[in-house]
Amino acid sequence: MTAITTSRSRVRLFRDQHVTRLASILVVLLLFFALVRTENFFRLATWQSMAVQFPEFGLMALGVMLTMIIGGIDLSVVGIANMTAIGSATLMLSIAPTGSDSPQGYLALMAAIFFSLLVGALAGAFNGFLVAKVKIPAILVTLGTFELFTGIAVIISGGKPTSGLPPQYGEVMASRLFGVIPMPLIIFIVATMVIGVLMYKTAFGTKLYMLGSNETAAEFSGLKTTSLTIRTYMISGLLASVAGLVMLGNYNSAKADYGSTYTLLAILIVVLGGVNPNGGSGRLAGVILAVVVLQVLSSLLNTFPHISNFYRPLIWGGVLLLVIVVNQWDKRDHLARLFRWKGTTS
Amino acid sequence: MVDNVIAVRGVSKAFAGVQALDTISLEIAPGEIHCLAGENGSGKSTLIKVISGVHAADEGTIELNGKEFSKLTPMEAISNGVQVIYQDFSVFPNLTVMENLALTAELAEHRTFVNWRRMRRIATEAIAKINVKIDLDAKVGQLSVAQKQLVAIARALMSDARLIIMDEPTTALTKREVDALFGIILDLKSRGIATLFVSHKLEEVFEISERFTIIRNGKHVITCLPEELDHKKFSFFMTGREFDDARFTPQIRATQPILETSRLSAHGAFSDVNLSLRPGEILGITGLLGSGRTELALALFGSLKSDSGEIRIDGKAVVLDSVRTAISHGIGYVPEDRLTEGLFLERSIGSNIVISEIDSFVSSLGVLEQDKADAEAQRWITDLRIATPDAQNAVSTLSGGNQQRIVLAKWLATKPRVLILNGPTVGVDIGSKHDIHRVLRELAAEGLAVIVISDDIPEVIQNCNRVLVMNAGRIVSELDPTQTSELELATLMSKDVQTLEGIS
Amino acid sequence: MRALPQKLVRSNEFYLFLVIVVLAIVIQARSGQFFTANNLVDIANAMVVPGIFAVGAFMVLVSGGIDVSFPALASLAVYATTRILVDAGYEGDLWLPFLIVMAIGAVLGSLNGWFASRFAVPVLIITLGTASVFSGIMQGALGSVQIPNIPPAMSEFGRATLFVATNPDSGLTSNMPMSFLLLVGVVLAAFVMLRYTTFGRGIYALGGDESAASRAGFNVRRMKFWLYVIVGVIASIAGLVRTSMMDQMHPTNLLGMELMVIAAVVLGGTAITGGTGTLTGAMLGTLLIVIVQNSMILVGVPTFWQGFALGVLIIVGTGISAVQLTRARKRKTALI
């Protein structure tokens, strides 16, 4: 049974031309990387460094993706991440002030994670409530709450970095599975799998797409549109708070203005991943590929020390425009056919 | 051939894998009223798009005004007197009636600046031509479907058209409006303007057409005069099948009504509605647009709040405050406008069918059992003969008739006890229409209580065992269709309320 | 025709206006400074750049798109212009900077236009891409740095004053900048274009239903192309104004304004789905945001609380008009 579903979903995956094209871009990119920067390419540290970086905005992009699928958007993810990170850092400091013993530290760690996720979910639900119940356009709601959450973060922290966390937190977040796979990557993979199951293996996922496709019809079909919307923004908030925890680990501190460039980056990723900004369509695989493509590209770029970092947005934007052009040019679907035999032979 | 407005010669057109048109030829004389008929997906709309320059034909030519085109652009079509009234009307919902009417004229004259006074004058004249009253300053998006169409028609008539093409112009019009439209068409004829139109309503086709062209699977079947055909033959040419037109007789097993209302009222929509429905019945509700029929349906489906009165299900009073409550009481609703209210166009056929019952495919672990859902969808695809190669295809790839079956399937899949259908066969060809009616009858026979809201009088008379006529928000009479002629029904629907006051 | 007062009361602009009045009264009560001549002039001053941007953002929104590239476009155009003129040691009149910046704005806008008219992809996506490309070109390829000494004509224009408003109590003076006229000019030109030209009505038509527009005989491709060219020119004007008024070229000064400007226009009643909205509303929306941003200290909101207050105001402000809209819709359904 499972064999059938996997082979079918694989076929379907490669039927999505957009995903195919992103995959081709990634393959070309990796080949280029391997040929031009062989030494870096085969160095484990290169990949570990990437694996620590992209989960931060990758997790936010997952949330933005869900809200975009239901026809909304979430510009507040960075605000939620910073607010929850500062909140939980403050909480950790109060439970286990500097010099506390290790059990105390682990207690603080658990409390902080729980607190972060809870506040993230609440903040997301607040967005959802304003969108679904008060019926303010999502872009305005989340722009407003971005300011609001960032404002709360500034108020709690007095604008200063909150640091001096119990060492247990840093240890856990910096630990590596089998001594190789960094924690942030594990968190990202787990989150991706959970979201994947949610999107493709539960009724909730199907309903999300339906809601994004036609809200009136969803209402008439008896879907609880209000609750669906609230839950979607809630998940987005939850993911943002996980991103906040990852950032808290990566920087061993939290601050109201960390990751200020991630909002547009997350949207860029989601859109590059093929999610329709009007809602109703888009695939998780596309978004994941987009995250990886951008990260590989930017790390590749960094191996050329003399190319300024400012070329990064140029290249990211260029990739996005290129995908648009290729999608148009490749209406006949050559690329997909190239890939498809892999799917159908199974 | 002399003096054709248009001559289509051997036009073919294929879309990825589908031969939509296969060497079709068609000629229309000035002033001729020509009907294009065929099943859903037979290629009518495609032919129209080729004639109006929207699609380029793969093969064949089109002659307009004596000029031969193999690749026609929309502007060339318009400047040669071809005007199309599209199925979606192609109006601007955000602009006023006046602008909708006048903008095209301003454009046609290649004006750089618009003059609002001139636009008002143009619009007033245009509306006057079709002899209806529409507020020129109203936003078109706020008009009813019928009014939108009138705007579209008025706009098409403004230019120097020699051929007006209407793709299913009467689907959303009431009898009275259809009569008005036919008056206009005849008036055009007298001015030498030809009309090509598509309709799935046989009565109308026979009433107005001077010549038919029937196509099937993109191929030309026959072009002939109305005298050479009757309804039966006509249907046969279209579908290659034969139909019987037996009337519906209910098998009512329970005497206890499943759904009742007493003195149900909603402010500004309907008032004092009393009705009762038993399992196995098909109750018709008919009335003109704006008579309150849709609002009544919405109230019974929990989507519109009623102010006073009572709804009873199985004899117990209930408050239907949301769609979900209604669904939980076993009520289903097939909405009037399937595109905006019924379907998730870019989603798959399968998920469109199972969406309302999707929670029942969730295992105890919370995982969606996709194979069960797929099987359910496949069952309905087979049962309702939905023509698709793959349930994974988007609903937007289907024609109207098949789309309507999807909406029907969605509701049947929830195993409702009461099914309310609002305009169930609008824009659906006779083959599909017959299939849908057959399904409804079978369901009623199995004990489903059905309400059919329709202003398609033959449909109501043939398929219902009781008919309620609504007029200005009230039920003005209840009829036995076996005792009522189509004419009587039409008269009741459109009579002014004052004269009816005494009767009811 | 409906009675004018009734129409007015139903309109979004009216409520927005009320919100602004209430806010102004609150600020006045808290600071005693809102309704002073020089404060009003200061607000007008602060309104110039966002106001000009809002006109462009408004036109794109009406046509059914969302443009997020205008700050990057403006920055690149002004940076290139200033660089060229400074390197050439230009000492001449103002017309040349304007000409160059508008030409560059038009070229960059035409890139947006080319994509928007050729590719069936939401404009948001396109402009996310071009915005990155524009700022990448400016910062990477041109290696942008701040330029402290801008051409004298630009500095003079930045300092040029229409009139000076004096607060009789404090004796403080504020200059009504010459560039305010530019805002007025851009708004008027946009108004005339949107209301009295076929092109302008076409933009509304496009936002209403694109395929209907093309069937009605609009050349949709050409219209979109020119729309983005115009928007590019408008944005570049705003950029030049900002650089002149700051008396220095700061490449990243404008970046990040896009979301706030779009929010202001949407707050003004422009539908995010296109087709509806008025310039009056867009200007009122911008005014509201500008007042909020520029009155925090007057009201005495502590620095740390300013972000929070701005967030609350956006939510409450949009919430009021959203609730209003929902009510109006309910009322309408009841009438049918």
Place this chain on the structure above:
Amino acid sequence: AGGTSVPEAGAAGDGDYTIAIVPKDSTNPWFVRMEDGVKQYAADTGLDVYQKGPAETDATMQAQVIQDLIAQGVDAIGVVPVDPGALETVLKQALDAGIVVVTHEGASQENTMYDIEAFNNTDYGGFIMDNLAEAMGEEGVYTTMVGHVTNASHNEWADGAVAKQAEAYPNMTLLAAEPRVESQDDGEVAYQSAKELLKKYPEIKGIVGTSSFDAPGVARAIEELGLTGKVFVSGTGMPAANKGILQKGLVKSLTLWDPADAGYALAALATLILNGEEIADGVDLGVKGYEDMKFAKGSDKVLEGNGWVVINKDNVDEFGF
């Protein structure tokens, strides 16, 4: 952290080093100037020394640049941290990987071998205050402005200025209602906020600026409001960018240190460590102001140079940057 341990990286001591200097961002003329010093050092020594910063002043982006530098296996990294706290983790990784890490303007950084400061932050703030006090005639109400309330060094300078006033200028008072306003590192915001401040609090006679955007923005407001000669501003600024306001007398004096020298010194320090030389009090980094570095009081990590520069309308043309 064992700051003085000599790295065991393979490249150490072989004399052919790759050194990356990571500034806060690069559009700011400050860091453009710093790059001049870095390039100068590369030219003087023939080593592979380059500057590579994040695209925007963003702590997280800066951390990622460092991540990538670690992955590339550079020999030394010299950082001007946007936010020291945010870099601890990544700099620790760099140290663990055997990379030499030195910082500038990061006195609070833990995971660094040495930090060089052109001066002491508190003293520098005090010096900004001296300049302002002189302009204000040592009396009147003043307030402070920082780029962001989240910017550590700006806040230290501002705190230093306030402390200096409390100690040395009894006739001056800090505006209690708005002791610290934000310019968001944006000249336009500095200008608008200053206008608001001066409207609401007519008693203000001076503003301590910190960010290089503050003084020019505030000066613009002072000029427009007709307060030239009545209200004063001081702060940090580059000569060329502020020539105009200095010559017009809107600002009496600004303070700075030459970032090019700091860049040069940072690279020189890294080379010394890579060569295994001992870093002691009085170490000479080969550039003016950094010839005789002293450890800060109570620290074996923070090296302080001597002094900052004051620019005014008389000497503004002498710098050439």
